[in-house]
Amino acid sequence: MNLHSLRVRLLLPVLALVLVFVVALTIALAMNQASHVREDAAQSIDRRTYALQSLFAVTRSVMLDRTRDAMRLLRSEGRRLGPPSVGGRVVVGGRNSNDLMLGGVSQANNFALVDGVTALAEGTATLFARDGDNFVRVATNVRKDDGSRAVGTQLDPTGQVIPFIRKGEAFYGVVDILGTPYVTGYEPIFAGNDTQRAIGVWYVGYKTDLKALTAVIDASQVLESGFMAVFDGKGKLRFHSKTGATTDAAEIERIASQNPQDWVVTRQEVPDWGFTLVSAYPKSDVEHVIVRQSLWIGGIGLLVCSLLLGLQWTLIQNRVLRPIQRLTVVAEELSVGKWNHTISEADLKDEIGKLARAISRLSYSVRVAMEKLAKQR
Template sequence: MNVRQRPLAQQLSIVILLTTVFVFAVLVTTLSILSNRAAIGQAETAIQERVNALAAAISDSLDNAKDTAKSGMDIAHKMLPGSITLSDEKAPAGDVAAVPVLKSGGVTLNNNLELLAKIRDLLHADPAVMVRLGDQFVRVTTFLKNPAGKSQVGVPLPATGPETRAVKDGKLYSGLVSRDGVYYVSHFEPIIIDNTTVGALSIRVNVDNILKRVKEGIQSFQVGETGYAFIVAPGKTLEDAVIVAHRDPKLVGKSVKELANPAITAFVKLMIEKRSGTLHYDWTSEDGKSGRKLAALAELKDSGWIVGAGTWVDEFTIEARKIRNITIGILVGAAALLVIVAAFYTNRHLAPLSTMAETLTAMGDGDLRRSIAQADPNSRDETAQLAVALRRMRDGLTQMIGQIGAATTDMTVAAEAMNSTAQSVMDGSEQQSQSAASLAAAVEEVSVSISHVSTNASDAERLVTESAVAAHLGNQRVGEVVREFTGIERDIRETATVVHQLGERTANITQVVQIIKEIADQTNLLALNAAIEAARAGESGRGFAVVADEVRKLAERTAASTTEISGTIVTVQQDSQEIVTRIGNLAQRITEGVGAARTAGDTLNDIERESQTAVTAVKEIANSTGEQSAATHDIAQGVENIARMAEANRQASEQNSEGAEHLHQLAETLNQAVVRFRI
């Protein structure tokens, strides 16, 4: 059964139950979240404090080892035979063929294990000597061996190691170093001669004892129920990171690459990124348990090691879960008690509603004679107020139904009268609509005719306007032609003047040519006389005779040339006169053409003026026909509106008739509905 179909008392009980469960669930959830947060926050603080204390203890131990190495360096200097010098000698060092030789008080330090053994026995720390070879510091005396037992003499310090960078810059260095998986605290001191670093001394203190104590402390370090501590030494890359200490011996001394465990790799990456503070992460143990873990981290600044400790988060929330479970039990009991009390009260208080429901059912069936119990009208109880309202409703319905019965009779009579009136109006509207339709058709024909006239007038106006524009443009073109012809006439006359002047100039040339011809004739006579005189002179005048003969020939050629030039000049003068005559004729014809063009321009001006007059007249005709078309269009619209109004009146009358018929039917239906009530 649907909840809405149940009794109201049960519905209220269900609502109270659901509301109580929801509120209590919110309270329990909030309490659980807050208590878990508080427990986790306290756990984070507690674990962080313990990890910080562990990191501080390890740092103190390493600092003590550094102090031991520094003091050992002072003692080593005192045990050397003298100050250190760089000789010119070269000596082999392991696989290196030749390296510089360092001496102390005349004693060679290269490969002098006997001297370094005395220092080692006294200090219980390993000394070493390095010589600089380029940018490298090569071990020349050392007790260090690789895992295979081979001496590291000839092997340089790591090129990118912090100790190498420090001594190269002439600085001291103390720190934790790893040599083939073994950790030492080393103190490096550069050997500087003439402001140049030529080598280095180192004291290496083995920190196995320190690491042993650290690992023992890690084994006994417990967080929560199953938590533990660990130490990771970051490398150049993530895969080079090494687990220095851990509860699981199988992991100690192994690099991330060697372990090849994706979960460990991901966790070490988080550690290196975080380095200090708290860390939450997902974890799956070897026994298959999965969940969230909490870890606290602290970084050892000098060594870069990261100390951490952590365990499962749910180990810190056990008490919070117990409190939550107890709270849930209490709230469930309280909710059950609240629902029982609410159900008892609502069943008792809402019992009169059943009686009222039966009364309303009877009233719905038409029985308005049921009695309703008296109730205090001044009561604020909703049940009593409902009883009073129900009694008033019954009395009002009784009175209203009596009035409706009387009104239905009057409504039937009025509907019949309205139906008759509507039929008369409908007939008149039909006739009016037909007359308006005929008038509208006639007006529409007149409007179409006027529209055609207006259109033709507009076309005529357009054509006349185009003619006027064409005449205006033609007039402008004729004016341009007149101006061009006038310019051509002026240029031709100027050309004729120039040609005439050319003829006059050729006459001057003729005079000059005549003078040259006369000079040539005189020269010819003189040459002839000279030839005669040369002949008289005999053998002595023979050379002069040759010259005279050449002068005579030149005079003859000059005379012939002047004759040709005179003929050419005469021809030029004749041609010039012919050109002047023709140019004069051409100028006369152009003058006549200019006159004709001006006459055409005057004619086009007359056409343009007449076209403007025609445009004005046609435009007035077009405007008048346009106004008539608009007026007839308005008349047509008015007649059409009358026709529509007549049609609307007819339809309204038809609807009124239908409404009157429907009203009559409603009156009959209402009368039948009222008859079923018993009052």
């Protein structure tokens, strides 16, 4: 194509302007889209977090009501046996401890009371006996991993319950028992009129039924590769997303603990559970969305550009180049003595029309002059 042709000279400025417009529009829309993607990701995390927090709250509320009812039953049945008192030394679960007596009857390795209560109220029940500054399970139906009763194990001396018991106060809430979260109730057992120093602890609890939470978290996904996860108070991963590109537990733990710079990680505490909700997604997910959107925008822009250039080409061809080509033929024929032309372009109201009318007058003048010259001969 001749770069000096009129067609190229007319189309190049249009092409340059359209390309600049398409590039500028693509950049502007891409930046706007990036903001929208980040906002959508944040809103999605907020919605899912709110739903999970609500499920945690409802689960705790329902199970606490059940726990309080079971505690009333345990205390009522215990009082029927008689007043509590400290017994002699016994062996429970291979450990030496003080015994807990109810109505003069030893409760060490005596599971009638705790099993009777849970037969009615379900859940788990335990009697703790004070042994120095610790409280040891002397009768329980809480099970260890191997399925045996957890007698001889002690109430976590660094846990959240022990400060309440040492002050002679009750505790109700979520507690990790042997690695499993329970909704629990703990109330001190006093001997006689002493309401300051507990000689033991009543306990009832229910293993948390988190099937609904598990289902929600399993299906949670943030953008393409993000995840949601729940960690307990000891930093152990309890639940995590099972969809999306990031489902490996070790990888989720690494991201949650290290906060990589190429990830957006947010945390939110779960009130009264000691759990932490972690939501995360890689920044590359946003970049991928931006690239895809930019390609779509750029492709549409180029299509529009092609359509505009095609329309401009057609207009230039029909309204400019073709009339000029016809007028050029007329001018060339005038130069060799042919002047009988009908110039239809003379009816146009634009510059082409002016040129056509000028050539038409020139043609008329040449014809008149040639006729006069012919008569003189």
